[in-house]
Amino acid sequence: MKYSDYFIDSLLEEGYTHCFFVGGGNILHLLESARTRLECIAVINEVTAGIAAEYFNIAMRGTGKRSFVLVTAGPGLTNMVTSISGAWLESRELLVIGGQARSNSLARGNVRQLGHQEIDGVAIAKSITKTTKLLDHQISRLELQALARTSFSGRKGPVFIEVCLDITAQETEDFGVETNLFQATKELLDSDFDLILQLLIKSERPLFLVGAGVEFTTFQTLKEAIKELGIPIATTWNSSDYLDYDDPIYAGRPNTYGMRWANAVIQQSDLLIVIGTRLSFWETGFNYDSFVPNGKIVHIDIDEKELNKDHLKVDLKICADSNSAFSKIINGLNIQMKSKYKEWIDFISRLRDLLPINEAENEMGSGYLNPFSVIEIISRKCGPDDKIVVCSSGGTYTAVMQSFQQKTGQLLTNNKGLASMGYGLAGAIGTAIALPEFRTLLFEGDGGFAQNIGDLGTLSLRQLNLKIFLFSNEGFASIRISQKTNFKGNYIGCDADTGIGLPNWSNLFSAFNIPNLEITSTSSFNEEFKSLFDSPGPAAFILNIDKEQAFFPKLASSTLPNGQIVSNPLHLMSPEINPNLVEEVFPYLDSKYKSINNYKEIE
Secondary structure (H helix, E strand, C coil): CEHHHHHHHHHHHCCEEEEEECCCHHHHHHHHHHHCCCEEEECCCHHHHHHHHHHHHHHCCCCCCEEEEEECCCHHHHCCHHHHHHHHHCCCCEEEEEEECCHHHCCCCCCCCCCCCCCCHHHHHHHHCCEEEEECCCCCHHHHHHHHHHHHCCCCCEEEEEEEHHHHHCECCCCCCCCCCCCCCCCCCHHHHHHHHHHHHHCCCEEEEECCCCCHHHHHHHHHHHHHHCCCEEECHHHCCCCCCCCCCECCCCCCCCCHHHHHHHHCCCEEEEECCCCCHHHHCCCHHHCCCCCEEEEEECCHHHHCCCCCCCCEEEECCHHHHHHHHHHHHCCCCCCCCHHHHHHHHHHHHHCCCCCCCCCCCCCCCCHHHHHHHHHHHCCCCCEEEECCCHHHHHHHHHHCCCCCCCEEECCCCCCCCCHHHHHHHHHHHHCCCCCEEEEEEHHHHHHHHHHHHHHHHHCCCEEEEEEECCECHHHHHHHHHHHCCCCCCCEHHHCCCCCCHHHHHHHCCCCEEEECCHHHCCHHHHHHHHCCCCEEEEEECCCCCCCCCECCEEECCCCCEEECCCCCCECCCCHHHHHHHCCCCCHHHCCHHHHHHHC
């Protein structure tokens, strides 16, 4: 057997069914072997391949099916760096197989280059992967599978394997008897469970903050027990679809750019149990000293380094696998804590009514759409099986994550850590290929969408059931807002007037034979819209958004009396709420934390 056949067969045994790729000479044997064994999806750019594979794997969660990326040497790998970085920061599964020059023509650091397209991919990828390996020799099936499994075991993350061209063409060696190299994960100790139980017994306002380190399938298995237990659940943006928006125990998506009501909830909890998320600045706000000011924090994570960050006050740190730990906690508490927190749940429900998503300050110019209103309309029109992909930066991203009201059965995914433009279309393609029987929706701003428009050809050619909602505001709205705020409107590189040239979107979609419709007002969501929205295959909806559109609420900074600039606490978003609502919204906070002015004076 040729080694490339052996290599792909080994991955097939691990559940890999799809391969996203851009062809190249140094992967020709691997690609030929994949062609006869897997579904291979050709795309225009390696960035698309990496993002599509990442989102494919999210969409296939719990099925055992997965995809990998196959790219050639040199530019194949360098083009992949963005998507590898995004998966690394979000702790997501991504296996990247890269070609390399022949093993007998590697520079090996002695000179800059010897082999064709040779560049040291392992060195480039090392800091943004869980592990990397250069195959200038054959490795056994179990060793290869252990490398691949590293990507989706423990704390997930990218794995990069670089394979020399001549190795792939060789006859496979006899590896003899092999040893299983997989290692078990760390379990939650009984003593740690007892500590959590004692904290919950004393707590009146507990809250779970659940991240994607808790697998979707684990959460769904426990969902009935969670509801019976009655402790509210807040989710990170990577676990946004674990609960229905209207579920009584749902406590929203707290975040620096999050829902105002969700931020008010998390800040007033007296016990926050964080599990399966690293507690980044996006979750705590940049004023981390004021995070959960009157409560205790328990942090459970598989990565001890994340637990030992010294900037954040945490009362109990537990290093354990999030899935087994969450299961042990929920199953252990179910009977003992039932229906204890009704008053707390009722308070959260009132907050949702008092603090609406679409705020009055989000005004727009005449003839334009309000993005928050539009997203609410679309979320109501979506079915329970729809798969929603959100771009990864800018006003469109923030508006969707603040206002989309997810339903049970929907997928709602994004990539925030890297905050790279260009994620939307690639991620939506991966999702639509993974789940062709369902409708996929993409929300993207025109500036970010322009990054990867070449792969509209992939969408059109495959006739994917993907509906694009393109928020057209003439460029990079978030950059424009930053320049307006900080430099008094001295703009550069943010719109057509300052150097950003974008196409006529209707003409572009038509060039790719993609039906499209311009949405100019809420009345445009009519029968024509419904017909296109419900029809199979691709479609695009172009929404006219004012480039001066405001996006509130947001977390701002304050200048203290001594001149020091500090970020506001997570719940004190701008603009401030009506003073008449302060006591009703923040009954569990000290006066210091009830307004920005109070906070500034005391600091």
